[in-house]
Amino acid sequence: MQDLLRSVSDSYPEFSAGQKKVGDLFFKEPIFLAFSSALEVGKRVNVSESTVIRWTQKLGYKGYADFQQVVQRKLAEERLQKAEQNVPEPVAAQTFLENLLDAEVLSIVKLKKSINEEELLQVVDKISQANRVYVAGDFFDYGIAHWFANWLNLALDHTEIMNPSTGEYYTQLSKMGEGDLVVAFVFPRYTRIVIDTLKNAKGHGADVIVLTDTENSPALAYADYALTVSVNSTLSIDSYTSVHALLTSIMRFVYVKEQAKVNGNWAKAEVVYKERNLFI
Known part of the structure; x- marks a missing residue:
């Protein structure tokens, strides 16, 4: 500077x-x-x-x-x-808000320095090639898992979100097999049900991609592919800024790799949006 x-x-x-x-x-x-x-x-x-x-x-x-x-x-x-x-930092150098936002910027910089692009491309390939993709995330991870699954299903039309509180969750477990893929979000605090989901997926022959925070995550024992990204925690509130950045990168790589298919699916969705006069 x-x-x-x-x-x-x-x-x-x-x-x-x-x-x-x-x-x-x-x-x-x-x-x-x-x-x-x-x-x-x-x-x-x-x-x-x-x-x-x-x-x-x-x-x-x-x-x-x-x-x-x-x-x-x-x-x-x-x-x-x-x-x-x-x-x-000097105590009076920045406001509290500025320090919080700088911490978010720092998390992106750490991701940039730590992420392996070759591993990310392998993850994109597995997502594109899978018969079905099941996205799993429990507790605080469920929101980001749901967001990612919705986008992926809109783009490639082969994705389901797994919600352990529904009967459909057990149906999904029973249908998993070779050629299928589970993308799991496993950040603190780790829950037993997500680990059980991964164990079941491996038992049925599905591949597993794990997004987690450290090399010591219990989910890595079941991972065929893993992307680690730190979650910034301030005042006991976890920030998923770096996770969002990583997912956005994956989504953009998916778009580049499967542009024709994604555009086709988006066009179908736009027809429905217009028919229903959905947007102002």
Whole structure:
């Protein structure tokens, strides 16, 4: 981040009066520029949106979006470096909300550094090739499992969510077989019923993909493929930001791999949406 601050400082004498206002804001609140639009930045210092864009171009960037991505990355890397070195932040440096949001940014950076793209592509291949996909998640994991299963079924038309509180759950267990796939969300606190689900799936010949938080997760004993992603916990509230980011990446890879099929299924859904006049 320091190199970027020096770059702005070196270019400062060449800025117009309006551009200097943007530069002053950047020195004071770089995080505001990192997560605000050029229009919002301009309003903050009473200059036009085009002045903000020209300011980034003056620094050598194609436009505001390119500059913003660099700032976001550098801020996240700086936070990660401080966390790894156990360097405490000054008490009054940021608001409580800003610290909470920075923790979410940090979780994405950790995911970026730890995820193995080859393993992720293997997971995408298994999802695409499976006869049926069953998505399992219990307790606090059920919400994110349900969201992912709904999208996957809309996209590929071969996915079911498993709800242990229904009779259908046991029917699903009985129907599993070779060629089927279970995608399980297993984050703390781990429940016995999800582990039992994985054990049953393996017993019926289905493959298992586990998304979990650590290498010590009890679910890994049943996993054919595993993606580990840390869950940030603050004030006893778990944040699934990094899990959502990982799933969004999987979904985008699925779309790229199965674009024709996904678009076809989406088109069918759109016909129904229009017939029912569903959206305003």
